[in-house]
Amino acid sequence: MTTLALYSNKGGVGKTAAAVNLSYLAAQGGMRTLLVDLDPQSAATFYFRVKPKLKRAARDFEGGKSLEAGIKATDYENLDLLPADFQLRNLDMAFAERKRSHKQLDLALRRFRKEFDLIVLDCPPTINILAENIFATADHLVVPIIPTTLSVRTYEQLLAHLGEKWLAGGRVLGYFSMVDARRALPRQVMADLREQHSGILDTSIPYLSAVEQMGLYREPVPAHAPDSPAARAYRALWEEIRGDVSGLG
Amino acid sequence: MGDVSIRFKIPEGVSRGRMETLLAEQGALLFEAQPPQTWHFLDTFDRRLAAGVLMLKWSGAELLLCALPDDSILHRLRLPAPPRFASDLPEGPLREQLAAAIDPRALLEIAVVTSQSWHYRLLDDEAKTLARLVHTEARLETGEEDAPQFSLLTVRPLRGYDREAARAADQLRSELSLIPTDDDVPHWALDAAGDIAGRYSSKLDVQLAPQMPAAEATRLILLRLLETMRANEAGIKADIDIEFLHDYRIALRRTRSALRQMRGVFPRERVDYFRGELRTLGRMTNNLRDLDVYLAAEAGYRAILPAAMQEDITPLFDYLRSHRAGALAEVVAGLESADYARLVEEWAAFLGEAAGDHDPAQAFAPIIRPARKRIARQYSGIVRDGTRILERGEDDLLHTLRIEGKELRYLLEFFAGLFPPAEVAPLIKRLRRLQDNLGAYTDLDVQQAYLLSIAEALDIEEARARRALVATGFLVETMAREQRALRANFAGAFHDFTSPAQQRQFTKLFGRITGVKP
Numbered sequence: 001m002t003t004l005a006l007y008s009n010k011g012g013v014g015k016t017a018a019a020v021n022l023s024y025l026a027a028q029g030g031m032r033t034l035l036v037d038l039d040p041q042s043a044a045t046f047y048f049r050v051k052p053k054l055k056r057a058a059r060d061f062e063g064g065k066s067l068e069a070g071i072k073a074t075d076y077e078n079l080d081l082l083p084a085d086f087q088l089r090n091l092d093m094a095f096a097e098r099k100r101s102h103k104q105l106d107l108a109l110r111r112f113r114k115e116f117d118l119i120v121l122d123c124p125p126t127i128n129i130l131a132e133n134i135f136a137t138a139d140h141l142v143v144p145i146i147p148t149t150l151s152v153r154t155y156e157q158l159l160a161h162l163g164e165k166w167l168a169g170g171r172v173l174g175y176f177s178m179v180d181a182r183r184a185l186p187r188q189v190m191a192d193l194r195e196q197h198s199g200i201l202d203t204s205i206p207y208l209s210a211v212e213q214m215g216l217y218r219e220p221v222p223a224h225a226p227d228s229p230a231a232r233a234y235r236a237l238w239e240e241i242r243g244d245v246s247g248l249g
Numbered sequence: 250m251g252d253v254s255i256r257f258k259i260p261e262g263v264s265r266g267r268m269e270t271l272l273a274e275q276g277a278l279l280f281e282a283q284p285p286q287t288w289h290f291l292d293t294f295d296r297r298l299a300a301g302v303l304m305l306k307w308s309g310a311e312l313l314l315c316a317l318p319d320d321s322i323l324h325r326l327r328l329p330a331p332p333r334f335a336s337d338l339p340e341g342p343l344r345e346q347l348a349a350a351i352d353p354r355a356l357l358e359i360a361v362v363t364s365q366s367w368h369y370r371l372l373d374d375e376a377k378t379l380a381r382l383v384h385t386e387a388r389l390e391t392g393e394e395d396a397p398q399f400s401l402l403t404v405r406p407l408r409g410y411d412r413e414a415a416r417a418a419d420q421l422r423s424e425l426s427l428i429p430t431d432d433d434v435p436h437w438a439l440d441a442a443g444d445i446a447g448r449y450s451s452k453l454d455v456q457l458a459p460q461m462p463a464a465e466a467t468r469l470i471l472l473r474l475l476e477t478m479r480a481n482e483a484g485i486k487a488d489i490d491i492e493f494l495h496d497y498r499i500a501l502r503r504t505r506s507a508l509r510q511m512r513g514v515f516p517r518e519r520v521d522y523f524r525g526e527l528r529t530l531g532r533m534t535n536n537l538r539d540l541d542v543y544l545a546a547e548a549g550y551r552a553i554l555p556a557a558m559q560e561d562i563t564p565l566f567d568y569l570r571s572h573r574a575g576a577l578a579e580v581v582a583g584l585e586s587a588d589y590a591r592l593v594e595e596w597a598a599f600l601g602e603a604a605g606d607h608d609p610a611q612a613f614a615p616i617i618r619p620a621r622k623r624i625a626r627q628y629s630g631i632v633r634d635g636t637r638i639l640e641r642g643e644d645d646l647l648h649t650l651r652i653e654g655k656e657l658r659y660l661l662e663f664f665a666g667l668f669p670p671a672e673v674a675p676l677i678k679r680l681r682r683l684q685d686n687l688g689a690y691t692d693l694d695v696q697q698a699y700l701l702s703i704a705e706a707l708d709i710e711e712a713r714a715r716r717a718l719v720a721t722g723f724l725v726e727t728m729a730r731e732q733r734a735l736r737a738n739f740a741g742a743f744h745d746f747t748s749p750a751q752q753r754q755f756t757k758l759f760g761r762i763t764g765v766k767p
């Protein structure tokens with residue numbers, strides 16, 4: 001079982017779009033996949049037309065037992081969803097109160113190791129205890145980077161925070177997201193960053209309206225428009241990740 | 250998990266068109282109509298796959314091995330023609346699992362089913378799927394106008410939506426007057442086909458009561474054995490696989506054994522007549538069975554030989570192969586002869602008779618009495634002969650002991666229903682261990698003699714034949730060595746079966762053990 005976290009401490013960079021599309025592609029390929037929506041804004045849950053129940057208490061994360069009851073099948077083979085039923089602030093506080101506070105998420109998700117081949121975490125932009133929990137449970141962080149100077153700076157801050165161990169293990173997979181290929185500046189930024197860091201994937205996700213419209217048709221892009229450039233881009237990204245990460249078949 | 254399908258049989262006479270309308274009225278959305286597909290379900294004559302909770306089906310292009318009862322796919326393989334034997338398949342996990350389940354039996358087509366499915370979804374107000382529905386229509390391809398048909402509606406709950414699925418199932422059920430069922434298409438098909446073809450089992454499952462008159466009970470056993478013999482005739486003649494003859498011969502051997510053991514319950518001259526005829530019948534099949542056994546063992550023999558000699562025994566097996574067609578023709582001719590038809594008719598008539606004045610008094614004794622007596626006697630003989638082998642080294646008695654053991658095994662099977670199974674089972678287990686040892690030992694004896702006799706028939710002027718002789722020598726030497734190891738284990742297996750505790754148990758169940766030193 002492999003856990004991938006779509007993580008960035010910035011919002012609006014394409015985490016949820018990637019989490020939804022990549023987990024769909026993994027499931028299509030035959031992996032039993034669970035997408036965990038950790039973001040109280042519940043965008044991933046919305047894309048799969050699942051109605052979130054916001055009343056669930058954060059203490060449910062303990063041991064994960066009742067998490068299991070919360071799992072919903074999506075409309076797609078092999079793909080289940082754990083909806084965003086939690087108040088993020090509550091989750092943070094609940095984790096903080098416990099011993100081994102940064103291991104709580106890992107403990108809760110442990111029970112799914114047998115049942116699923118892949119767990120994809122769609123993370124909110126967070127840097128506090130929830131983030132430490134995400135780092136503790138994810139095998140790899142998949143980090144979308146918008147090719148602007150500011151975003152790149154944020155990415156480098158993240159790498160600095162994570163430290164040598166993560167980098168040496170190739171556990172951070174950055175990729176460029178929402179790329180406007182017509183503009184020269186992003187190209188320069190991308191080239192520079194690739195020069196300095198080896199962990200950046202070759203595949204980028206362009207800025208494409210098909211992705212933007214996911215909120216309208218509420219389906220993964222490759223399900224809605226399998227031959228679109230957007231679907232092709234996510235497929236290429238998934239193939240590259242599969243090639244770089246062990247245990248993805 | 251919430252993965253258990255809810256299944257309903259759709260009442261006969263409700264057409265596909267009608268279902269289409271009814272489902273649309275219930276708000277189900279048609280997602281996918283699958284084209285009709287024909288499946289050929291394969292299993293052995295005695296349904297070994299079904300017994301192993303497996304199912305094998307061929308689509309015309311692909312072979313699927315599935316696990317029952319949920320039909321989950323274990324292995325799949327592209328294949329242009331259905332296999333007859335496991336050995337027809339390319340090496341791999343499917344062949345391995347299939348071979349373990351059916352060898353040496355052949356696969357028969359037990360049902361051909363054409364089915365077509367329509368996939369629906371029930372959606373909520375945001376167009377999220379709450380449950381999947383599948384309407385399936387299936388028809389058994391019997392070539393007849395009124396072939397069995399099956400129309401099924403399956404409600405497949407999605408994880409996290411069990412309540413919604415149950416509600417939908419309830420509603421559909423009452424609106425469409427559906428009948429809940431556990432069946433699905435494969436199970437229905439196998440059942441429906443089974444109804445047509447009849448079921449075969451070589452098991453002796455005769456229900457006897459202890460107070461049943463002995464002749465009547467014995468006739469029941471013998472009738473069941475006759476059925477088994479007759480059920481195998483067609484397969485022997487069509488040469489489908491070697492197990493038909495094997496089962497036939499076992500039933501025949503059991504018949505002869507029962508007749509010998511229970512001879513006191515029938516008029517003497519009738520018993521003598523049938524015993525003679527049945528012995529001749531058995532002999533008629535010996536040659537073919539020997540050839541079957543040795544040819545089936547060819548790969549095993551080769552594996553014993555050093556690499557440099559493995560090809561050398563080919564002339565031996567070519568010789569056997571060249572004789573098999575003739576041996577089969579002889580058996581087929583025997584089974585198709587007027588003599589055989591007359592014997593079967595006489596035998597069936599005899600078994601159909603009711604006991605009368607001309608019968609000995611023993612015919613009317615309760616079966617439990619001769620059953621106990623015969624088993625006790627048989628066991629006594631085994632104790633006596635085995636002791637002689639061990640104490641006086643009379644190894645030629647090992648063959649006799651094996652036959653006595655077999656006979657005891659048959660007796661315990663005939664009369665299994667008369668004794669508490671929990672008490673008999675441990676005895677049978679120990680007996681089986683002894684028989685395994687004796688069987689392996691005496692088989693090796695027989696095989697050595699057989700191989701040497703075939704080797705004698707080869708033309709020694711040929712270089713190939715000379716090499717075959719050397720290889721035969723090697724095989725015989727290996728077998729002799731293996732035999733010595735088996736002989737060393739005999740004492741343990743025998744003591745285990747005849748220990749004082751075992752003897753007490755036999756005495757308790759079947760009566761006194763006679764002629765044995767305390």
Ligand SMILES: Nc1ncnc2c1ncn2[C@@H]1O[C@H](COP(=O)(O)OP(=O)(O)O)[C@@H](O)[C@H]1O
Nearest residue numbers: 011012013014015016017178206207208211212
């Ligand atoms: N490659 C893209 N091209 C165009 N729009 C995108 C692309 N990726 C994401 N978006 C849009 O940008 C917004 C933020 O994306 P989202 O995946 O929700 O980011 P995050 O999860 O990082 O906050 C959404 O409206 C989404 O539809």
Ligand SMILES: [Mg+2]
Nearest residue numbers: 015016039043
């Ligand atoms: Mg998001």
